[in-house]
Amino acid sequence: MDFNVIREYLPIYWEAFFLTIKIGWIGILISFGIGIPASFSMFFKIPVISQIVKAYVELFRNTPLLVQLFFIYFGLPKLGITISAQTCGALGLGLLGGAYMAEAFRSGLEAVPKTQSEAAFALNMSKGQLFRLIILPQALSSSVPAVVANVIFLLKETSVFSAISLMDLMFTAKDLIGLYYNTTECLTMLVLFYVIMLLPVSVLGNIVEKKARFSMFGE
């Protein structure tokens, strides 16, 4: 292991690191933006919309992100829409994540026992109050573990971005190896940077999970 090489590559890795984080988190935000309303539509069984959402969820959960990215990146220009690799990455990740998040939130909503609705109904709560005050808070805390797992999964999926020439961590490592053959250094740094990226999320996720579990079910 040549530490001079590592020192030399460090700025390049940091740049790729921040780009990966940026695109990753934008994608995750998009996935929340899609997933939450999508889960509501499935929970309330809104006609037509819930069927479209189900088809979307199945389509994106059953195809690899790489294929989805290729479709967006090379397919859209054929329709006259050109987008940058970064936009494509965030959009692809958001669409994939949206499908997973929709399922996570839906299972949380459905995990709230029916007797809770009956108790609220017996107190003459309206449907809106029942959802806002009783179901949603409980659903959110029980979907936390699944949501945390999804966030970590999506951040790792960013490694696929390299295939559409997005200069993320994976692309940078492959590029440097291709140019200078410092395989050991480059791969070690790659692993370490992914750990730096994901460890805080894991730790924070554990804390949030514990908090959510405590607020619902006790110690």
Next chain:
Amino acid sequence: MSEVLKIDSLVKRYDDLSVLEKIDLTVKKGEVIVIVGPSGCGKSTLLRCINGLESIQDGKVVVDDEVVNPVQKKASKSREKIGMVFQSYDLFPHKNLLQNITLAPIKVQKRKKEEVKEEAIELLKRVGLENRTDSYPRQLSGGQKQRAAIVRALIMHPEILLLDEITAALDPEMVREVLDVVLNLAKEGHTMVIVTHEMAFAKAVADRVIFMDGGKIVEEGSPEEFFENPRTERLKRFLETFTY
């Protein structure tokens, strides 16, 4: 005495399965009705039909001159006149005890926070839970939870209180503390319809006892005649199962 609840030839069916057949029942203000009967006789379903948790196929339920069931599918003032306590307590796990009790009066009845809080603490004192206002349901025993659930129903000032096997999930030791609360409510003149398997309690609390079987009211009467001189063979057999 004025009628609080009037059930008029109520019919409840699940597809072809008849659960309740032409039930008629009138409850006067301040009256305590206890319904007993074997499992599956429809007594819990009857309670659920009274407050609109179940749809009905014929007949109607009237509380204080307003039709409650057939349900109008949304919250209504008349439904507020019916309070219900469930076997499984069904407190809201994400709210502490005080919030559980004050949530509906504040959000549904739009009453003032301070006034509701004051009343909640007053009611909690009466059931011996005034020191547990900050506890979450998971930190309470079954008996405590059920007493809290009773307070949660009471604070809405219902005209009539429905108690659906409220001690069935409790340890024997906790049954007493909950039943004592109900006995006090009866003394204070609350109108109640109670479904229970506690025969001694039924005897003590009821003004009128009703025996249901197969979705019908088979026999009804004052506790004395009901337990001492059952008229029908079916009730005799049912009561015998409680003596060894």
